[in-house]
Structures are given as C-alpha cells and as structure tokens.
Amino acid sequence: MTDQNINKNIQAGLKRRYRSEYRFRGYGLLAIGLALSFLIAIFVSIASMGWSAFQQTAIELEIYFDPAVIDPTGSHDPQDISGADYRGLVKASLRRQFPAVRNRREKKQLYRLVSSGSGFNLREKVQKDLGLIGQTRKIWVLASDDVDMHNKGRDVGARLSTYQIDIINKMSEAGIIKKRFNTRFFTSGDSREPELAGILAAFMGSLFSLTVCIALSFPLGILTAIYLEEFAPKNRWTDLIEVNINNLAAVPSIVFGLLGLFFLLNILEMPRSAPLVGGLVLALMTLPTIIIAGRAALKSVPGSIREAALGIGASPIQAVFHHSLPLAMPGMLTGSIIGMAQALGETAPLLMIGMVAFIVDVPQTVLDPATALPVQIFLWADSPERGFEEKTAAAILVLLGFLFCMNLLAVVLRKKFERRW
C-alpha cells in the first residue's frame, strides 16, 4: 500500500516536472523567436532603405566632344585637356536635346538635372582616348541626386519644379533616363554630392586600420596570454595585472581615443587622420579582449597534455608551443575576431584622432588621411541631402558585409585548427 502511495506521488510529481520542462523550453523558443524577429526587422529595414543606393539614375545624352572647348590649340596638351570645361559640353548637349528651353531660369533648371560631377566622367573618357575629340557619342551621364530620388520613387518635395518633372517625364518616354548599377559607390571616396559619394575611401581606411590593429594586438595579446597563463608566478603583481587587464576591457573606447590624441598625435607627432594611428588606438582597445580570450583558451587545454609533454622531457616553452598553443588556437582566434569585429564598428576613438575628416581621395597607405566605415555612416547620416539617406543605409550594409566576412573567416580558421582528443 505504501509502495503504491510512493508510486502515485512519483507519478504526480513526474507530470509537474514534465510540465515545467515544457514551459522552460517554451520560454527558450520564445526568446529565440523574439531575438530573431528583432534582427530580421532591423536588417530588412536597413536593406530595403539601402538597396536602392546600389543603383544610380543616369541620363543618356548625345555629347559632341567639341575641339574648340577641349583642345582649342589642337596640340593635345594634357593641361589643356584636363582643364577644359566638360560641363559645358553636357550643357550644350542638353540645349540641343531640349531646344524648347527659353529663358535663363528654365536653362538653369535643365542643367540642374544632371550631376555637377558629370563633367569628370567625360574628362576621364577623353584622357583615355584622345580620338574622341571632334566626335559625337551617346553617353550615360549621372543624373543629379534629386532626379535620382524622384526616379526611385522617393518624395523630393519642392526640390524639383514642375518644369523639371515635365522634362524628366519626357526623358523617360524617350527611354534616355534609367537606373544603372552604381559602380561609383564602390570605387570612389566621399563627396558633397550624394550621387558622387562612394564608400571606397572609408572601406580602405577601415581595412588599413584593422590591418595595423591585428598586426599589433594579435601577437602581443597572444604572447601576453601565454606568459600570464603558463609562466608567470602567481603572486600579488600578476593578480594586479590581471585585475587591470579586466578593467581595461571595460574602459569606454573614447578614453583610448583621448590617449591616442594626447600621446600619439601630440607627443609622438604622428600624422592626423591616419589609419596607422587609428589602428594603434584600436589595438590598445582590442588587446584586453584578446588577452582574456587567449587565457581562457589556454586554461581549457587539459593539463594532462602539458604533463605528457613535460614528462618526456619537453622544455616548458616546447610544451606550450608544440601542444598547448595549437590546441588553444581556435579559442584564441575566436576571441581575436570578436575583438576585431568590435574594433571595426568603433567610432568614438577615431573621432578623437581626426579620422572624421571629409576624405575624397582613396587612401593608398596607412599614412594617408582616411576615415572609417562607421565614421562614414555617421557623417552621411548627419548630411541634409535626401540622397545620403540611402547611402547611409547602403554603407551600413557594406559594414555588415565586412563583419560577416570576418566572422566567416573566423569559422573557417577555427574549423581548420580544431582537433579532437
């Protein structure tokens, strides 16, 4: 009888236990679902806004490469050719294509339909092929950002007059206005004009900074981790160092920026806005992350492996470099890539050392002035032109893509180094 009672109690309890297990699983699924939907919402909103920036509106014009404008002396002098008024050629073409234009005001409005940078494109073409001079070609020239916005169905308010909209409609009827893939966005630096602005300068700036950062912080961090974990005596000094490393990992990044401004720029007089300085500051910032991850990875290597190596006469250094380190490498790499990803998204310290400047030229070395992707996003988000709205979102997409590639690299490296025991 008592046996039956106990059995009954167990049965009753079992039901309760299963119920709470299901409930807990439900909470877990709910949490994952919420997190995923937030992520998707963010990504979709950014992607839908930024996607259109990868296309750009262009207008096809019949351009007459007038020798009188480009090369008045006929000497093919490079200086003449580069200094010529190519915008004038575009304007002339527009006048020919729309002869109905009367007064100055209408003319001005007509000219404003094409980008102020449309002339540069023509100059490049002529410089590449001098045979163009004197010929007439159909060429796609960039539309202005307002036309671009209008063409993409965005509301531009009063920035386009009814006259201009009328002309745009005429153009689309004639099929000489359309959206084309925006290579310019990936090949040029920043610009005041949204239709001319590109991400490459910021991308290269980020790439250079990260290269400097990883080249410095990875070896330093790993060696520090190895020393502290494997060789350092456990005493008050190493305790102090450990506490301070943990503290450093939590220091706001702008403090590192201030340090860079004061020490690297003012005392060492390094160049302002340079990816070298940015990389150094970011390296300081990621160092604690890498050290902490490295130590944790080393700690997780079973002591038996170390003993086995020491037991057959390996020196402590050999035990570490032949056995512990290779086994800890996947964990160290994961930690380092997380640190790098953090550094990639960091803005505040870069503001302090001047990487917030308006950079048109794509940096060629780590000493050239540059900006970084997150800073570029910040700059564009701050610009009043409607055209920068989609550029901002597109830049975020590029940043996310960069991050995704880095994480992919981390996974690949980890798989490569991972060993079973």
Add this chain to the structure above:
Amino acid sequence: MTLVALKPSSPNQTLDPQAETGAGAEAENESEDTPIMEPSSHHPRISVRDVNVYYAGKQALKSVDLDIPPNQVTALIGPSGCGKSTFLRCLNRMNDVIEGCQVTGQIELDGEDIYAKGMDVVSLRARVGIVFQKPNPFPKSIYDNVSYGPRIHRMARNRDEMDEIVMTSLERAGLLQEVRDRLNAPGTSLSGGQQQRLCIARAIAVAPEVILMDEPCSALDPIATAKVEELIDELRHNYTIVMVTHSMQQAARVSQTTAFFHLGDLVEKGDTERIFTNPTDDRTEAYITGRIG
C-alpha cells in the same frame, strides 16, 4: 654505492615514531649481503633519503627513505591520498610544475642528486620517463605521438632512423601489430588500453633508464590491464620501473619490490613476496587484508 645507501639510514631510525617500522624495512636492505635478494639490487638505480614534500605548507610525505633496484618493478601501494603519486612525481621532478610544492631531502639517480642546482630537469625527464593514470596521447597521429620525444631530443638524424625508433618503441610496447597499418591515424582514436600502451611507447621512445607509472591500469578493462601488465613484466629487463597501483593483486603479480605508504609515511618496504605473505607492520597487514584503505 651501498655505503652511501646505508649510512643515512641509521640516524633515521631514531627520528620519528615510525622508526620501528623503518628499522624493519631497513633490515631488508641490510640483508643485501645475504643471497636471498636478487644480486642486481646491490646498486640501487635511485636512492631516496629523508625526502619530505609539502603542498602549500601541508606535509604530504614524511622523511621517506627508499632504494629502487635496477631492472625490477617496484610497486608503491597504499590507500588514496597516502603520498604514493607524490613520491613518484618527485623522482622525475614533475612536482616542480605544481604551484606551492616543496621538496626537501636527497634523491639520487645513479649517484647523481637530481635536486642539485646544476641538474637539468629536461634531460632528467628524458632519463626518467613517466606514464600517467589516464591515457593522455597528444591529439596527433600515432607516429607523431611516439616520434615527438626523439624529435625534441634530436635522437634521430634522418627519417629512417626516426622510423626505426618509432617502430621499435611500438614493438616494445606491444602495439605495433595493432597499429602497423594506421600510423597516421590520430592517437586519440585508439581504445583506452591501446592509448595507454601508446603512452608507454612514447615514454620508451626517448630511451629512459627508469619508467615511472602512475596507476597505469586504473582506467583500463581487465583484458587491457592484463596486456599492460604483461608488457610491464617484459619491460623490466631493459628498464627500471616504479609503479603506483591501487590493486594489490597487480602489485603481487608484476612487482619484485613493494613499498607501502600510509598517510605520508613509508610504512614498510621490501621483497614483494615477503610483504604480502609476512608483513611486519600492523598497518601493512591491515591494508593488504583489506581492513583499511
């Protein structure tokens, strides 16, 4: 040699309350001149005098004296936490790795003090190999596991010599037949018993004089245990073996000399047969008959 071994033993008898048992054990040593003992025990390979070990101030071994005869298996028995493993790890200074571990006294390997200032720990460990309780092959191929020691000690001049060393070591460890066709398979893919024999092969690849074994069979099933025991018996012709074991049957089966530890004291030492048939100390008797431990 014999003199050196005998001298410190006499003041030791008056040192601690265990002097009585010490005296009993010493009697065994002093009977070296009599033909009862094996002739090889005239020159102990390792002689241990008055060794104390402290872990962070706590004493783990109390004034241990022991001679380890060459080409024999010496078994260290005793209940858990009695200091057998600690003692074993003193013999090739593996205790150096442990934070807060302090060793006093004298341990001589072939008459050379291994705790002397000039002693090179790395070369000592090449001479005194160790096999651990849990098989711990490196997560590398079987070949690399065995060749690692010879490689770091530069024992082979070329690939052929290395192959030779690896093959001989695997052969001696009785593993070659089983792994001949998969030397590049990871060492961790072997079964527990095979892994332990791989660890033994790894230890003998560096041609040590002494092999220390810390409960080499405790993680193995009876069949694997039998194989390892057989191997140990084989190996003693070429090496001196010191083995910690929890199994009294194992000690009786494979060892020639036995030392019984209890709570940090070396209670009794001597010929294995005598220890198991005619122990002089009550605690030894209690332990081998299963009343303590």
